[in-house]
Amino acid sequence: MDKIIVNGPCTLEGSVRISKAKNAYLPILSAVLLSEKRITLNEIPNLRDINTMLTLLGNLGVGIERKGSSVVLDPSTLNSHEATYDLVKTMRASIFTLGPILTRLHKAKVSLPGGCAIGTRPIDLHLTNLEKMGAKITLEGGYVYAETDGPLKGAHLVLAFPSVGATENLMMAAVYAKGKTIIENAALEPEIDDLANFLNAMGAKISGIGTKKIEIEGVKSLNEVEYTAIGDRIEAATYIMAALATKSNVRVEGFNPHHLEFVIDELKRMGADIEVGSDFVQVKKSELEACRIDTAPFPGFPTDVQAQMMALVTQVKGSSIITEHIFENRFMHVPELNRLGASIELKGNTAIVEGQRELKGAPVMCTDLRASAALIIAALASSGETEISRIYHLDRGYDNLANKLMSLGAKLERVSE
Ligand SMILES: CC(=O)N[C@H]1[C@@H](OP(=O)(O)OP(=O)(O)OC[C@H]2O[C@@H](n3ccc(=O)[nH]c3=O)[C@H](O)[C@@H]2O)O[C@H](CO)[C@@H](O)[C@@H]1O
Numbered sequence: 151m152d153k154i155i156v157n158g159p160c161t162l163e164g165s166v167r168i169s170k171a172k173n174a175y176l177p178i179l180s181a182v183l184l185s186e187k188r189i190t191l192n193e194i195p196n197l198r199d200i201n202t203m204l205t206l207l208g209n210l211g212v213g214i215e216r217k218g219s220s221v222v223l224d225p226s227t228l229n230s231h232e233a234t235y236d237l238v239k240t241m242r243a244s245i246f247t248l249g250p251i252l253t254r255l256h257k258a259k260v261s262l263p264g265g266c267a268i269g270t271r272p273i274d275l276h277l278t279n280l281e282k283m284g285a286k287i288t289l290e291g292g293y294v295y296a297e298t299d300g301p302l303k304g305a306h307l308v309l310a311f312p313s314v315g316a317t318e319n320l321m322m323a324a325v326y327a328k329g330k331t332i333i334e335n336a337a338l339e340p341e342i343d344d345l346a347n348f349l350n351a352m353g354a355k356i357s358g359i360g361t362k363k364i365e366i367e368g369v370k371s372l373n374e375v376e377y378t379a380i381g382d383r384i385e386a387a388t389y390i391m392a393a394l395a396t397k398s399n400v401r402v403e404g405f406n407p408h409h410l411e412f413v414i415d416e417l418k419r420m421g422a423d424i425e426v427g428s429d430f431v432q433v434k435k436s437e438l439e440a441c442r443i444d445t446a447p448f449p450g451f452p453t454d455v456q457a458q459m460m461a462l463v464t465q466v467k468g469s470s471i472i473t474e475h476i477f478e479n480r481f482m483h484v485p486e487l488n489r490l491g492a493s494i495e496l497k498g499n500t501a502i503v504e505g506q507r508e509l510k511g512a513p514v515m516c517t518d519l520r521a522s523a524a525l526i527i528a529a530l531a532s533s534g535e536t537e538i539s540r541i542y543h544l545d546r547g548y549d550n551l552a553n554k555l556m557s558l559g560a561k562l563e564r565v566s567e
């Protein structure tokens with residue numbers, strides 16, 4: 151198993167290019183299953199989750215040809231309706247294939263994704279709303295079995311919670327449904343707009359993009375398409391936090407800063423000197439003060455940036471309060487950050503984080519994707535050697551992390567055992 155060893159404290163300098171978004175490409179790759187025409191996707195990030203999704207598509211019969219960083223997909227050869235446990239267990243986003251497989255083949259067998267480190271993550275909103283569109287769904291032996299007599303039927307769906315995954319799954323399922331589907335209380339995350347734009351580029355009829363009421367008029371066929379996803383706002387936020395935690399000057403480029411407006415505004419309120427461009431931010435060495443953060447669905451503070459923010463506020467003036475509202479167990483980084491010398495106390499879903507801590511290198515362990523990113527940030531700010539193990543969690547969502555940080559001057563190495 152690979153490790154990352156950081157020799158801190160590090161000061162970063164220069165610019166870093168953000169890769170295309172994991173959370174945009176995972177649903178887009180699932181949406182490929184809807185079509186019978188060739189699809190070219192550009193600038194595919196080299197991530198474990200993306201490679202798992204490509205393996206899953208290949209197992210379902212989709213033709214896959216890599217051309218540099220692009221991938222050309224031929225879904226006309228789709229010949230299986232089964233997403234098996236061995237792949238689904240490694241990546242929750244596999245559930246995104248349920249709507250598209252069912253739509254295309256009128257039956258689907260997809261392994262239940264199960265819980266994960268950050269929470270139980272049920273899929274009831276996906277299933278009950280697919281039922282409202284006419285799917286017959288049963289659960290047996292850890293699998294979701296879904297079938298329909300013909301095309302799904304358009305329906306008026308109101309989500310009890312603006313679930314990102316449910317909004318995406320239902321939007322995909324509605325593309326060929328008979329009549330109109332309305333999704334109310336839809337999630338507003340930018341990756342949903344990206345999926346909708348991709349589907350419309352193939353000939354779907356989706357309106358209300360970027361609003362809480364998405365309307366999908368069913369179509370009969372889709373076209374060939376070439377598409378490039380948006381830059382990864384969560385990766386961008388991670389480098390912004392790393393720059394601020396190490397009091398560095400770093401330009402973070404290749405993403406849309408509007409997608410991080412809440413985070414950037416909060417950082418500015420804390421005293422961060424951040425220049426915002428059209429597709430970059432320039433972070434300048436700043437002295438920060440404490441914050442009060444509540445994670446929330448977009449446009450609020452993203453749960454996917456909570457851990458990185460926690461690492462940052464161990465270095466700012468005053469005590470910060472961070473409350474996690476989206477996932478019930480997303481504080482796995484707390485004991486590991488405390489091992490590095492942080493002082494973080496947990497009270498239910500709230501963390502009280504003492505600032506201006508002198509962190510010292512120690513062996514720490516990754517527990518989930520963003521917890522791992524928090525450990526990297528803390529290690530860069532720590533003095534001495536931090537050995538970070540189980541970095542396969544980082545490989546799920548950070549393209550080329552070690553090299554990107556080294557190019558900014560971080561003293562770190564990735565070692566294989
Ligand atoms: C691949 C991807 O895009 N992952 C993102 C997506 O995950 P994901 O799509 O799984 O997140 P959701 O928005 O669905 O989940 C948010 C909350 O709703 C609950 N819920 C969800 C569905 C459901 O049927 N029932 C239910 O109770 C979940 O348990 C969780 O507490 O959005 C999350 C919230 O921004 C991000 O942290 C993830 O990075």
Ligand SMILES: C=C(OP(=O)(O)O)C(=O)O
Pocket residue numbers: 173242243454519520547
């Ligand atoms: C939780 C995340 O991803 P996933 O939903 O794929 O587990 C994440 O990207 O932070």
